[in-house]
Amino acid sequence: MKSVLKLIRRFVGIMLLSSALLIILNFILLFIITVRQATNSQPWQTAKEVADNLFQNDNEYILPENLALELKKTDTWAIFIDNTTMNVVWHTDDLPETIPMSYSISDIARLTRGYIDGYPTFTGEAENGLVVLGYPKDSFWKHMWPSWDYHLIANLPKTFLTVLAINVTLIFMIYAAANSRLLKSVKPIVSGIQSLPAEEDVHIKEKGLLSELAANINKTSEILQSQRRQLRKKETARANWIAGVSHDIRTPLSMVMGYASQLESDDRLPKDDRKKASVIVSKSRQMKNLINDLNLASKLEYNMQPINPARQNLVAVVRQVVVDFINTDIDDKHPIEWETDEDLKVCFADIDEDLMKRAVSNLIQNCINHNEQGCHIFVRVMTGEDTCMIVVEDDGRGATDEQIEKLNRSPHYMICDENTSEQRHGLGLLIVKQIVTAHGGVTEIGHSSYGGFSVTLILPMQE
Amino acid sequence: MNSDYLKQKRILLVDDEPELLDMVASILNEDGFQNIKTAKTIAEAVAVSKEYAPEFAILDVMLPDGSGFDLMKQLKSTFDYPVLFLTARGEDDDKFRGFSLGADDYMVKPFLPKELLFRINAILRRSYKDENPLVKLPGSEIDFDRAEVIKNGKHIPLTAKEHSILAALYRNAGRIVTIDALCEAAWGDNPFGYENSLMAHIRRIREKIETDPSSPVALITIKGLGYKLIVEGK
Numbered sequence: 198m199k200s201v202l203k204l205i206r207r208f209v210g211i212m213l214l215s216s217a218l219l220i221i222l223n224f225i226l227l228f229i230i231t232v233r234q235a236t237n238s239q240p241w242q243t244a245k246e247v248a249d250n251l252f253q254n255d256n257e258y259i260l261p262e263n264l265a266l267e268l269k270k271t272d273t274w275a276i277f278i279d280n281t282t283m284n285v286v287w288h289t290d291d292l293p294e295t296i297p298m299s300y301s302i303s304d305i306a307r308l309t310r311g312y313i314d315g316y317p318t319f320t321g322e323a324e325n326g327l328v329v330l331g332y333p334k335d336s337f338w339k340h341m342w343p344s345w346d347y348h349l350i351a352n353l354p355k356t357f358l359t360v361l362a363i364n365v366t367l368i369f370m371i372y373a374a375a376n377s378r379l380l381k382s383v384k385p386i387v388s389g390i391q392s393l394p395a396e397e398d399v400h401i402k403e404k405g406l407l408s409e410l411a412a413n414i415n416k417t418s419e420i421l422q423s424q425r426r427q428l429r430k431k432e433t434a435r436a437n438w439i440a441g442v443s444h445d446i447r448t449p450l451s452m453v454m455g456y457a458s459q460l461e462s463d464d465r466l467p468k469d470d471r472k473k474a475s476v477i478v479s480k481s482r483q484m485k486n487l488i489n490d491l492n493l494a495s496k497l498e499y500n501m502q503p504i505n506p507a508r509q510n511l512v513a514v515v516r517q518v519v520v521d522f523i524n525t526d527i528d529d530k531h532p533i534e535w536e537t538d539e540d541l542k543v544c545f546a547d548i549d550e551d552l553m554k555r556a557v558s559n560l561i562q563n564c565i566n567h568n569e570q571g572c573h574i575f576v577r578v579m580t581g582e583d584t585c586m587i588v589v590e591d592d593g594r595g596a597t598d599e600q601i602e603k604l605n606r607s608p609h610y611m612i613c614d615e616n617t618s619e620q621r622h623g624l625g626l627l628i629v630k631q632i633v634t635a636h637g638g639v640t641e642i643g644h645s646s647y648g649g650f651s652v653t654l655i656l657p658m659q660e
Numbered sequence: 661m662n663s664d665y666l667k668q669k670r671i672l673l674v675d676d677e678p679e680l681l682d683m684v685a686s687i688l689n690e691d692g693f694q695n696i697k698t699a700k701t702i703a704e705a706v707a708v709s710k711e712y713a714p715e716f717a718i719l720d721v722m723l724p725d726g727s728g729f730d731l732m733k734q735l736k737s738t739f740d741y742p743v744l745f746l747t748a749r750g751e752d753d754d755k756f757r758g759f760s761l762g763a764d765d766y767m768v769k770p771f772l773p774k775e776l777l778f779r780i781n782a783i784l785r786r787s788y789k790d791e792n793p794l795v796k797l798p799g800s801e802i803d804f805d806r807a808e809v810i811k812n813g814k815h816i817p818l819t820a821k822e823h824s825i826l827a828a829l830y831r832n833a834g835r836i837v838t839i840d841a842l843c844e845a846a847w848g849d850n851p852f853g854y855e856n857s858l859m860a861h862i863r864r865i866r867e868k869i870e871t872d873p874s875s876p877v878a879l880i881t882i883k884g885l886g887y888k889l890i891v892e893g894k
Contacts, residue, residue, distance in 0.1 A: 440751075447770055451683070451770040452679055454770045454771070454772060455687060455770075455772075456683060458772055458774065459687065478772070485770050510840070513838065516839070516840060516885055517838050520836045520837075520886060524832075524835040524836055535883070535885050539884065542853070542855055
């Protein structure tokens with residue numbers, strides 16, 4: 198608040214100062230112009246001086262040298278009209294020929310208020326007559342009588358523009374001087390605000406006019422940074438917790454899996470007991486997959502899983518996954534068919550091989566998990582326009598349109614931030630989506646032409 | 661007779677969980693392995709190996725008195741033999757570290773006994789192949805050491821490529837090996853465009869090992885995926 202008040206005070210001050218300066222400036226200009234223009238009374242005064250100083254010497258009138266020179270300087274002629282004869286008895290040498298040499302009373306009246314032959318005239322009373330000065334034509338504005346200096350009116354637009362330009366320049370100079378400091382202190386604040394959303398650590402020098410604002414921005418940045426650190430810490434703690442739990446479950450689950458598996462293949466046991474053991478084996482394998490998925494999903498979600506993409510032949514990668522399944526899978530209820538076109542030998546994509554293998558094996562495992570009665574699984578690699586596609590589908594029980602819509606749209610419980618009791622799909626598909634998204638690809642879930650479920654992974658192709 | 665010599669190998673198991681040690685020992689016993697010693701700590705493992713001179717070791721990564729990686733270095737410094745890590749740590753970093761230090765395989769718990777046995781047998785076959793030059797196939801035998809096939813008493817030589825392909829198949833005997841893995845075995849990294857050459861080599865191998873090459877029983881094609889070598893006794 199303090200700095201805002203300071204700013205307002207400053208602006209009001211600048212406004213008052215500039216107004217005062219403008220008024221003073223304009224007064225000065227007015228004064229200069231007025232002084233420079235000849236005053237209206239000066240010709241009358243000159244006429245009076247000439248009349249007073251004109252003296253008679255042996256029937257001849259003589260004007261002192263200095264006055265004659267002054268008249269010559271301004272291109273002014275003078276005549277002296279005698280009171281009794283009404284004739285011109287004396288005149289300066291440069292009298293124009295068009296000036297009459299004798300005058301009537303009405304002539305005198307006219308010239309007193311104006312002109313002789315276009316020359317503005319001014320009169321001065323002498324002892325025996327009247328002195329008339331004739332100023333050059335166009336030296337006075339033609340008013341009722343010649344009272345306005347011609348140049349004053351003629352130069353009016355020029356004078357006006359000059360005064361305006363001087364005013365504008367002054368205002369601009371005042372503004373620039375007053376605001377350069379403000380602009381200088383605003384600049385770092387603007388750049389600071391701009392870098393706040395970019396998650397950068399912002400530190401602005403707390404100096405100058407807006408130091409308070411700068412301090413607040415610094416504080417905001419600090420709070421944001423510490424919140425980010427807190428969030429990161431929480432996420433790390435959560436991912437570590439999940440990693441820890443899954444680690445601790447692995448060893449006991451090994452025992453369950455190992456011994457159940459031994460019992461399953463023990464010929465000495467009755468068939469029924471071996472069947473029970475086989476259920477334990479298959480369920481503990483599911484738990485194993487769940488642990489792996491949970492761990493990977495949390496790491497992918499919190500960006501703690503390093504992704505190392507390299508140019509790979511997707512056909513080879515997917516083929517290896519299928520072969521691994523066939524090699525390790527004991528049960529014959531879920532045969533996997535390799536449907537890739539024989540002519541498609543390579544399809545290159547930038548992928549993290551381990552993660553992509555995980556995605557594809559999750560899809561195959563999904564088909565197995567959701568079709569306990571058994572089903573055929575069809576795996577295919579195809580090329581689209583600039584894309585590589587991996588299709589995993591089955592002829593099992595599939596899903597309804599509504600379920601598929603939900604799988605495509607709604608977030609998984611792991612990444613859903615609302616309280617939910619709704620049953621959501623397993624982690625397998627979430628991981629597939631996370632992995633594909635991390636590779637800049639798209640996951641499409643739908644119905645299979647074989648009658649069951651179908652998932653297509655679309656990845657950008659590398660030439 | 662084929663893999664009996666492998667069952668005689670002296671195996672060292674190291675894990676801090678005695679129950680897990682018992683279980684792995686019983687799995688190995690059931691598969692025919694007879695010489696098994698266990699240890700719960702690094703100190704114990706070092707002591708046992710001095711006396712026992714194991715030929716293969718299965719190690720946990722996290723042990724009460726140190727890391728399994730360090731133990732492996734210590735064990736291998738006296739005598740180099742294959743090591744498999746069996747651990748609850750599924751981190752990729754651990755896996756890479758294990759392999760870069762010279763581990764032969766890395767398995768994350770929980771595991772199926774079948775999978776563990778397959779990996780152990782594959783490692784042993786690869787590490788001690790010199791001790792059993794003759795691999796028995798239905799209809800013929802392969803002598804990898806001398807790179808030849810013995811069929812009906814006749815010795816038929818194998819080319820280098822055929823030898824590489826057969827060796828890769830034998831390491832995974834009874835399992836499918838992908839076309840890509842076989843091409844890599846024969847032509848090295850990034851083997852693209854060798855599929856047709858591979859088929860030609862497979863045909864020639866069949867002529868050498870099969871009694872009736874047109875209906876193969878030892879080297880089986882899994883369409884679109886790869887090939888499988890059937891070894892007797894597996």
